[in-house]
Amino acid sequence: VTVHSGRWFPDDRAAAPYRYLPVDVPRGAEGLAVRLAYDRSAGVLDLGCFGPAGFRGWSGGARDGFVITAGAATPGYLPGELEAGTWQVVLGLHRVAPTGTAYEMQAHIGRFAVPDPPPPARAPAVRPARRALPADDESQWAAGDLHSHTVHSDGTLSVADLATLAASRGLDFLAVTDHNTVSHHTELPAAAARTGLVLLPGQELTTGDGHANCFGPTGWVDFRGSADDWLTSASSRGGLLSINHPLAGDCAWRRPMSGRPPLVEVWHSSWTWFPRSPAPLDWWRSYAPAAVPVGGSDWHRPGNDAPPGSPTTWVRCQAGQSDVDTVLAGLAAGRVALSASPSGPVLVPYDGALLAVDADGSVAVDGEGRRRAVRGDRVTLPSGPGPHRLVDDRGATLALVP
Numbered sequence: 001v002t003v004h005s006g007r008w009f010p011d012d013r014a015a016a017p018y019r020y021l022p023v024d025v026p027r028g029a030e031g032l033a034v035r036l037a038y039d040r041s042a043g044v045l046d047l048g049c050f051g052p053a054g055f056r057g058w059s060g061g062a063r064d065g066f067v068i069t070a071g072a073a074t075p076g077y078l079p080g081e082l083e084a085g086t087w088q089v090v091l092g093l094h095r096v097a098p099t100g101t102a103y104e105m106q107a108h109i110g111r112f113a114v115p116d117p118p119p120p121a122r123a124p125a126v127r128p129a130r131r132a133l134p135a136d137d138e139s140q141w142a143a144g145d146l147h148s149h150t151v152h153s154d155g156t157l158s159v160a161d162l163a164t165l166a167a168s169r170g171l172d173f174l175a176v177t178d179h180n181t182v183s184h185h186t187e188l189p190a191a192a193a194r195t196g197l198v199l200l201p202g203q204e205l206t207t208g209d210g211h212a213n214c215f216g217p218t219g220w221v222d223f224r225g226s227a228d229d230w231l232t233s234a235s236s237r238g239g240l241l242s243i244n245h246p247l248a249g250d251c252a253w254r255r256p257m258s259g260r261p262p263l264v265e266v267w268h269s270s271w272t273w274f275p276r277s278p279a280p281l282d283w284w285r286s287y288a289p290a291a292v293p294v295g296g297s298d299w300h301r302p303g304n305d306a307p308p309g310s311p312t313t314w315v316r317c318q319a320g321q322s323d324v325d326t327v328l329a330g331l332a333a334g335r336v337a338l339s340a341s342p343s344g345p346v347l348v349p350y351d352g353a354l355l356a357v358d359a360d361g362s363v364a365v366d367g368e369g370r371r372r373a374v375r376g377d378r379v380t381l382p383s384g385p386g387p388h389r390l391v392d393d394r395g396a397t398l399a400l401v402p
């Protein structure tokens with residue numbers, strides 16, 4: 001048993017937000033079990049782990065312990081051989097009380113059972129009929145959501161159950177973006193096969209001064225690096241970086257960054273708290289006007305979040321060919337349209353113009369702020385410098401195209 005204890009103060013957090021507690025793992029160890037105890041009323045300590053060969057998992061503030069064995073691990077952590085040598089249990093000093101936050105970490109080496117993940121609880125996905133939006137060049141619009149969480153971080157559903165829920169909402173693709181880990185990636189292919197959904201491997205790089213999603217087959221990206229490091233890692237490994245919920249309170253984007261990401265989450269579900277606010281559009285225009293806007297529900301659990309697809313990101317893909325690569329290529333090329341839900345009003349570029357679909361009674365607003373009432377279920381509007389939006393009679397955004 002290895003025990004580390006002490007008290008973290010605001011000065012410690014200011015000096016270095018990640019603290020490493022060494023644990024010696026002997027040759028032949030079958031399992032590592034870690035428990036972290038601290039007063040949750042006096043701070044938030046994130047928890048994670050690195051082995052001698054690199055990243056082994058992260059659970060942020062969602063758990064007070066984890067187990068890693070060769071064959072299984074607590075969600076958020078990577079199963080596999082335990083290399084002999086010095087491991088590091090990481091504490092992230094997310095919030096520390098002025099009077100200090102006392103903690104004790106215990107690490108045990110031994111044989112531990114990791115409970116099997118529960119089998120999918122939901123019935124097989126019942127997918128609503130595909131919505132056939134008009135699309136140029138033998139292509140089709142795939143409906144998706146670029147931001148969601150599972151038990152691999154602070155969500156409550158398994159990957160399988162989340163995929164079933166997303167399919168039942170009429171989505172074609174979903175990015176699973178657990179915080180600072182990739183332990184969910186191995187479960188994506190089976191859940192995709194079972195539901196017919198395209199599941200994009202994702203990870204939400206999560207820090208005290210901003211969050212960003214990394215989409216694609218990049219492997220784990222080191223969230224401890226700078227935002228420019230994130231950008232380099234994503235682009236050099238075939239991924240796409242997206243700044244998340246840039247204006248969402250204490251999760252707003254405040255990280256220094258000299259480059260600009262290819263995508264920005266202009267439409268996060270938190271926009272529905274202030275649906276008439278121009279702030280997300282103004283931020284996009286001033287911070288990264290060339291970035292492609294995307295939407296994300298940031299779904300965590302039933303009951304208290306916007307369900308998957310609110311908002312929906314539509315990506316135009318070659319007909320019959322939507323897979324991870326084609327969805328990523330469509331995002332990178334800006335072939336997107338955003339709408340408040342999978343079934344609501346939507347505005348798509350089509351045949352050199354814009355088409356407002358199922359938007360009777362809404363108002364179209366172009367890039368210069370000119371307004372025009374929409375009458376009918378399929379209304380052609382002139383294209384021109386964007387972004388173009390559909391808004392309701394109170395000014396809340398219903399749909400957006402760059």
Ligand SMILES: [Zn+2]
Pocket residue numbers: 204211244245251
């Ligand atoms: Zn976030």
Ligand SMILES: [Zn+2]
Pocket residue numbers: 147148149204298
């Ligand atoms: Zn999130």
